[in-house]
Amino acid sequence: MTMMPPKPKARPERVSLWRYMKLFRQDILSAQPARLYRAWMAEFRTPFFRSFMVNQPSLVDEVLRARPLDFPKSDRVGEGLRPLLGNSVFLTNGEAWLRQRRIIDPAFEGGRLRDTFPAIWAAGEAAVARMETGEVEIEAEMSHAAADVIFRTLFSIPIENEVAAETFHQFRAYQRTQPILNAAAFVPLPRWMPRGFSAETKRTARAIRGLIAQLTVERMALIEAGDAPDDLATKIMTTTDPETGEKFSTEEMVDQVAIFFLAGHETSASALGWALYLLALHPDWQDKLSAEAEAALAGGMEFGVMSKLKLARDVFREALRLYPPVPMMVRETVKPECFRDRDLPVGSQVVLSPWHLHRHERLWENPDGFDPDRWATENGKQCLREAWIPFSVGARVCTGAGFAMVEGPLLLAMLLRAFRFERVEGKDPVPVAYLTVRAKDGIWLKLTRR
Numbered sequence: 001m002t003m004m005p006p007k008p009k010a011r012p013e014r015v016s017l018w019r020y021m022k023l024f025r026q027d028i029l030s031a032q033p034a035r036l037y038r039a040w041m042a043e044f045r046t047p048f049f050r051s052f053m054v055n056q057p058s059l060v061d062e063v064l065r066a067r068p069l070d071f072p073k074s075d076r077v078g079e080g081l082r083p084l085l086g087n088s089v090f091l092t093n094g095e096a097w098l099r100q101r102r103i104i105d106p107a108f109e110g111g112r113l114r115d116t117f118p119a120i121w122a123a124g125e126a127a128v129a130r131m132e133t134g135e136v137e138i139e140a141e142m143s144h145a146a147a148d149v150i151f152r153t154l155f156s157i158p159i160e161n162e163v164a165a166e167t168f169h170q171f172r173a174y175q176r177t178q179p180i181l182n183a184a185a186f187v188p189l190p191r192w193m194p195r196g197f198s199a200e201t202k203r204t205a206r207a208i209r210g211l212i213a214q215l216t217v218e219r220m221a222l223i224e225a226g227d228a229p230d231d232l233a234t235k236i237m238t239t240t241d242p243e244t245g246e247k248f249s250t251e252e253m254v255d256q257v258a259i260f261f262l263a264g265h266e267t268s269a270s271a272l273g274w275a276l277y278l279l280a281l282h283p284d285w286q287d288k289l290s291a292e293a294e295a296a297l298a299g300g301m302e303f304g305v306m307s308k309l310k311l312a313r314d315v316f317r318e319a320l321r322l323y324p325p326v327p328m329m330v331r332e333t334v335k336p337e338c339f340r341d342r343d344l345p346v347g348s349q350v351v352l353s354p355w356h357l358h359r360h361e362r363l364w365e366n367p368d369g370f371d372p373d374r375w376a377t378e379n380g381k382q383c384l385r386e387a388w389i390p391f392s393v394g395a396r397v398c399t400g401a402g403f404a405m406v407e408g409p410l411l412l413a414m415l416l417r418a419f420r421f422e423r424v425e426g427k428d429p430v431p432v433a434y435l436t437v438r439a440k441d442g443i444w445l446k447l448t449r450r
Helices: 019-026 057-066 075-085 094-108 112-130 136-156 162-177 199-224 232-239 250-280 283-297 303-308 308-322 374-375 379-387 401-419
Strands: 041-045 052-055 132-139 327-331 336-337 343-345 349-352 421-423 431-433 437-439 444-449
Touching: 057 250, 057 349, 075 250, 075 336, 094 112, 094 232, 112 136, 112 232, 112 303, 112 444, 132 136, 136 162, 136 232, 136 250, 136 401, 162 199, 162 250, 199 232, 199 250, 232 250, 232 283, 232 437, 250 283, 250 308, 250 401, 250 437, 283 303, 283 308, 283 401, 283 421, 303 401, 308 374, 308 401, 336 421, 336 431, 374 379, 401 421
Parallel strands: 052 349
Antiparallel strands: 041 052, 132 444, 327 349, 336 343, 421 444, 431 437
16 A cells, blocks of 8 residues: 655644744744645735745746846845855855856766766765665665765765765754754844854854865865866866856855755755655555666666666656755845736745645646656646746756756666665654755665665
8 A cells, every 4th residue: 555645734824923933944844824735826924024925837937937137036045054155156146146157057068967977876886885774764874875976076085085074974963953044034134133043053064164165275286286086176166257267266166065065965865865765655666666777777887877767767756846855945026026916016035836836736636646657647748847846947947957867866776776665664754844855853764675
């Protein structure tokens, strides 16, 4: 018997602002009412700003694809991440963001996916060798594996490297202390006022940035000596802005590596953990993937295997639909707008929610069910184009989206080829939003070797 994938219980339709703020800080998913799974648009007012959640695909397209510069990223989310990310491409807007993308994007173009494939494969083999049978908290294992991928592809070092291991350790501590939002998300604070970060959040952010700076300085020395490996860090650090001729400074590079680590490791770990849980709930799909992986991977490391992992891709895509790692994105209006006959004043918050869009009852057939076959249906194909945005879309689409769609299916295939994953009775995970969509008490699965 299969089970329906879990989702948080929705809150009552009406709560006080104070109650909403408290729920929001604890978990932004369960703070939302159930009607958002069928609404095209919803408004939320506070004494300080107005917020509009937009689920209508044409309006999502307007904000993300058609007019992205008219809807810059809101600082209300950025405030909570700035101690770690500084002025990374994830947080900047306008000319600063355009300049950063001109330098970063070439590292992910053309044949770079093929170039990074051996490093991803090696991290997958290391994960398979490292994992043990019995009851395992799979989120921790996937965090380890995804961090290994990032360090191998960015700096050509495995997670066992001393600096890489310490960075991963500090990030785990940071993740446990930093909510996705702080007080500044609700109350406009002057620049001089403290942001309410805990001492541990600030300590771990400093530690992570210090370790990344060490790696960056060491790499700069190798580049100047003409002895640097041809990996993503070297590519980004040696790329000049075609308009200004400038390169990233060390401080700027620390900002960018911090977001690569956060986005590339944290989001992949979230998606892989949920994908394995979904497969534990659906042993028939697990067996299909295992058979596909056995056939595809038998010939060894070859980029061509990716075209053979069709089921793994569809399962990973479905996991990203049901549990999008970044559940909400917030933009801000810079001029008056009108959506669905509602006026949006300047400074309004426009919330785009992959979590609700991906489960929208008026868009998807069987929106809460696990069905990787949906991508071959007309409804699935249409929704894939219009209502599936785990990496965002448009100008601000995640630079590493193609990278993730190689890493995710490949690691799933390698793990399913080696292990069988089973649900642990009484330990079903409850999704909550920390930095990404994670399980409240972890994802516990029972592993046996195939």
